[in-house]
Amino acid sequence: MDCVIYTRISLDRTGEGLGVARQEQECRALAERLGMTVVHIYSDNDISATSGKVRPGFEAMLNVQPPAIVAWHQDRLLRLTRDLERVIALNVPVYTVTAGTLDLTTPAGRAVARTVAAWSQYEGEQKATRQVAANVQRAASGVHQGRVGYGYRRDGACIVLEPTEAATIRAAVARVLDGESLRAICKDLDAQQAPTPGRGARWNTTTLKQLLLRPSLAGLTVHRGQVVGSAPDDSPRVIDEDTHERIKAVLTDPLRRTAPAGRSPKYLLGGIARCGRPTGELDEAGEPVECGGVMVRAVGRKTRQANGNEKRQPPSYVCRECYRVRRKQDPVDALVEGIVLGRLQMPDATQLFSQGDPAAVQDARDSIEALDARLANAADMFATGDINAAQLTRITERLRADRVQAAAALDAALPGAVPAELVGPNARQVWDGLSMDVKRAVLDTLVTVTILPSGSGKAFDPDSVRVAWKS
Structure with missing residues (x-):
């Protein structure tokens, strides 16, 4: 009897395909013991069976309608119940090295296979849930395992500020808050040959805007686009949270010109x-x-002189x-x-x-700008459904009370x-x-x-x- 072998591994850390090679070796041995002839090998290396990604080897195997399938284990062949139903539709026996024969041609065999597949899918979903929860917990606690962003660097196990990059960011933030255009700032950064966040040799307004909007500059941690926590108080910060709110309000203001800029x-x-x-x-x-x-x-203008020469x-x-x-x-x-x-x-x-102490006037103005930015950001969060009406009311009441106090300290700015x-x-x-x-x-x-x-x-x-x- 002819058969095909199917092998799969979810994660190939070395890229050498050693896991699928070992599966193939044991599947060949099983086929030989069963007196079967292997006519083709189908393999999906470094592809999960639960991620929803297309498995080319699996799809090709189904398309040829094989007379029998040999796999190392059922979960190597499939882990989702919908994939099992497609294999059942072939009406062929499935032999596994570690779990015996799945007789998908009988009701009892199909019931067993469906039970195994259901628990395999449950296990995969639970693992994903635990991983997501762990990622959120790490992000909320300020633990950073990935590549550090512009303005920071690693010092052993710690994250510290990179002085030159941090100074570049702070200067750019100050210039934006003073009303300067991103285009003009990029031009100066290029003239200073300041290193860019990415691999590009030159600064551009998109790169600079994305950099200045990063919550991590203010020590805020983000998971899947949402701020989920703040780093400990003694953690390094390029800017404070109030400044982050102000720069966010300026750069995300719908009235700010977003069309391609003309000449400066x-x-x-x-x-x-x-x-x-x-x-x-x-x-x-x-x-x-x-x-x-x-x-x-x-x-x-050009003018002609008495000697016939032109002078501009x-x-x-x-x-x-x-x-x-x-x-x-x-x-x-x-x-x-x-x-x-x-x-x-x-x-x-x-x-x-x-009027009054210039430093106090400036502090009051900064506070008002930061509070206005927080109010605007809260309204945006309500509009997008991130917070409900009750939460918006509590936030705005507190911020407006703080703004009244700041405005009282600012008689004339x-x-x-x-x-x-x-x-x-x-x-x-x-x-x-x-x-x-x-x-x-x-x-x-x-x-x-x-x-x-x-x-x-x-x-x-x-x-x-x-x-x-x-x-």
């Missing part, structure tokens, strides 16, 4: 300054009406509406920067832009786009270290810049640029 702004006042050319009309109060057009940066004029700001007001860019930028930074460096600047450290004697040094995104946001928050007309060919006149502080 390069010019300080392009699109911010306005044209002050009088139109010749009067408003209702009898005041002259100004053009009000947006001033944009334009490349320098320096870049300028020009009105996009009337095109009749034009001013050289560099002296305008320098003037506006000087006025703003000079005011921010004055002794009364702290009292002008904030610095405008949101202005970094707190920019107010004081070190304003110039701080300014020089800011990106163009943040500089523009600061100016747009603090002042209104109007460029007035001036005769052509004249030296730059500071009075032709009007800088008004916003209330």
